[in-house]
Amino acid sequence: MTEGPMMITSVLVANRGEIACRVFRTCRELGIRTVAVHSDADENALHARVADAAVRLPGVTPAETYLRGDLIVKAAMDAGADAVHPGYGFLSENAGFARAVLDAGMVWIGPPPAAIEAMASKTRAKQLMGIEPLGDGEVAEADLPVLVKAAAGGGGRGMRIVRRLADLDAELTAARAEAASAFGDGEVFVEPYVEGGRHVEVQILADTHGTVWALGTRDCSLQRRHQKVIEEAPAPGLPPALLDELHDMAVRAARAVSYVGAGTVEFLVADHPATGPKAHFLEMNTRLQVEHPVTEAVFGIDLVAEQVRVAEGHALEKEPPRARGHAVEARLYAEDPGRDWAPQTGRLHRLAVPGVRLDTGYTDGDHIGVHYDPMIAKVVVHAPTRAEALRRLAGALERAAVHGPVTNRDLLVRSLRHEEFTAGRMDTGFYDRHLPALTAPHADPHAPLAAALADAHAHAHDHARPRSRFGGWRNVPSQPQVKRYAMAGEEHEVHYRHTRQGLTADGVRVVHADARLVVLEVDGVRRKYEVARYGTKVYVNATELTALPRFPEPTDRQEPGSLLAPMPGTVVRVADGLAEGARVEAGQPLLWLEAMKMEHRISAPAAGTLTVLHAVPGQQVEVGTLLAVVQEEIS
Structure with a gap:
């Protein structure tokens, strides 16, 4: 008797986030049990919560966790999974991982390892299709622009456009570092860059x-x-x-x-x-x-x-x-x-x-x-x-x-x-x-007013807040209430009044106002504004605002030329030979931050002298951390 197709009963997804959740959704519809793996940073992530079982991968970086095929295979075996789905990214195009899954007696929900091996390296794939990529040392001025590209993986990591021959070596180094961090493979290649494709x-x-x-x-x-x-x-x-x-x-x-x-x-x-x-x-x-x-x-x-x-x-x-x-x-x-x-x-x-x-x-x-x-x-x-x-x-x-x-x-x-x-x-x-x-700033000009009216209504009905003995309105028409908001990079001041007839604002008819919904009429047109507040952040329809204190507090001044971390991340590299006292040129790369699997270059804002260098490789930084100071050269 001929055996029919086998039946998969439990799938481990060797991935995280959206793709893990998406695979789990189909597995549930098919009646297949699901197993998640998660790093310490993802302990409470959605994919770990919705799976039938979850296994911890100690650490937070991809190299410690989602790129550790040995740990993932062990997790699948420990959880009783009979198949592994790789998702995309991480180990999804790693032939060695596919073989390890098969060698452990599980089903690999992907192509044969030999097919991965043939195509996962973009250099070998091009050769298979009769195309020869350029070698590092073969690029000439006539070849420009070129694209430096990671041989393994995708998602834009390890990829650089080079338009000047003088930039090639630096971009090759950066691409190799980024590819190694994202995919565990630092191989890159060079190909012609087709403009306008x-x-x-x-x-x-x-x-x-x-x-x-x-x-x-x-x-x-x-x-x-x-x-x-x-x-x-x-x-x-x-x-x-x-x-x-x-x-x-x-x-x-x-x-x-x-x-x-x-x-x-x-x-x-x-x-x-x-x-x-x-x-x-x-x-x-x-x-x-x-x-x-x-x-x-x-x-x-x-x-x-x-x-x-x-x-x-x-x-x-x-x-x-x-x-x-x-x-x-x-x-x-x-x-x-x-x-x-x-x-x-x-x-x-x-x-x-x-x-x-x-x-x-x-x-x-x-x-x-x-x-x-x-x-x-x-x-x-x-x-x-x-x-x-x-x-x-x-x-x-x-x-x-x-x-x-x-x-x-x-x-x-x-x-x-x-x-x-x-x-x-x-x-x-x-x-x-x-x-x-x-990306030009654009926001509804009446969003700050809607935020202020909703906030006023919420405060008037918040029994936990101290109440004025005069109630929610003031019989002083010349003194409106004032609130300040930051919106689209600018400060906006809003004036409104509490009256016996309710909340009013100059030039605008307030049709309705409560803590979540404000309806305004301007020039005969009535519009609705849905309002949500989380601390000082206020969302009015699709517009984000920040509530500002009535009397701004003095803030620390940063020294001119200060380079602040634009995002939380890790300092992965500092330019070779860079030290305090060094002369730098405008636009010269000084250091590199890694955040969310991408490298971000921090460059000198002007020609001058590097007077402060706080950044060191491996350092974890938050938004606004002082990394360096460049004292501008005054000509």
Whole structure:
């Protein structure tokens, strides 16, 4: 009697955060038990809380925890898991880890180790596709610009654009350090950088019976630091002949390594005056991609469920399902795009984006820490047409409640409505061209008044607060109440009055005011303002404000030329030979901070003398920590 496909009963996800939660969701639907692993920093993280079982990995850095394949295999065995799903990032493209899982007698929910080995190194993958990358010493002035890229892993880590030959050695060093920290492999390579190209990829799914599906295209051109921000399926505006070529190349890459499971083949599509759009092979990611939900939405399938079925030995249908409609995904990050994308940390008080698919590793009250990627959630919509999908996603994000650290939410809304993006004319240089306009301060001018009125109502009805013997109003019409708020980098002073008729404000009719909802009428137009407060932070609809004291307290003055830590993180490097008393040039790199798996360079603000150097490698710093002081040279 022929045995049928095996049945997986318990899955350990060798990952954290959003992707672990997303895999667990499908496992629960399939009736499969779930096991999480967590670092000490993630002890109370959502993925550790929602799994049926969780195993601690001692330490906080990826190198101590999520990159320790031996500890993860032991965790799976101890918890009784019979399969391991790697998610994306960390060890997902590590052939040695895949072999260790298989050698331990468990099912690997991913491609064969040999296929990972062939494609996980981007240099070997290019050679397999007949492309030879440049060697470190082979780059000439004529080759510029070039891209330095990590051979292992992805997500933009270990990647640098080099436009001057003099910068190559420094960028190679930085890329190697970042790649080693993120992936445990410091190998990098150099390839030509194509200006003005679109990042287009093809989702593939293959079984053990020889069937390979090419599940359409995705466009992931909107990127910051080579990491995707907005993705969509299908890629808009590609001619049919190019689509056929992309699908054929993706299937050919999969068959070349006897691929099994879900994977993605990535291309750069650039316009050539003589030949039109042309596809350049970039790499094959031998894992599930962050942006897989848009393909799921368009094809009506669950890729994680298909991964499990393929790992169990089930055969795919000969032809994939038909694509329907258009899907768009936006990555909501805890970062400040207007300050060089600086990652942010702190408590996420509230996260609510109604009416959309929300893939996240956080719930209300969770803490966003410094150790891992700053992505809070993926927001996904599906609609009959691209225009409808863009409109739905922009509207959902605009109305979302995101209370906590600074995020890129406003940038996402503006990007989705930008005429270049809505027309499908975007490329990977989109944010290089448009970032200043997309991050220009903008806030509702009546938000401070709404905050003040809600606060006044809350205080008037707070029985725990000391009450005036004169009640909540003052019979002194010439003396209004005053509150001050910081909003969009500026201070705003609000005047309002308590009267027998209720709260009033000059030029504005107060229709309604309570602690959570304020309705104002200005020039005959009535608008609602939902208000939430957490300490001094106030959120009025999508606008964040900070309540300021009535009489500002004096603050410490920083010495001119002070370099303060722009984010919490770890000092990973100080420039060779740098010491107090050294002369530095404007823009000269002085030290590097690592935060949320990315390196951030701190440079001299002006030419002068380094008079103070507090930073030392390995030092943990908080926002505002004094790192160094450069005394400017006065000419």
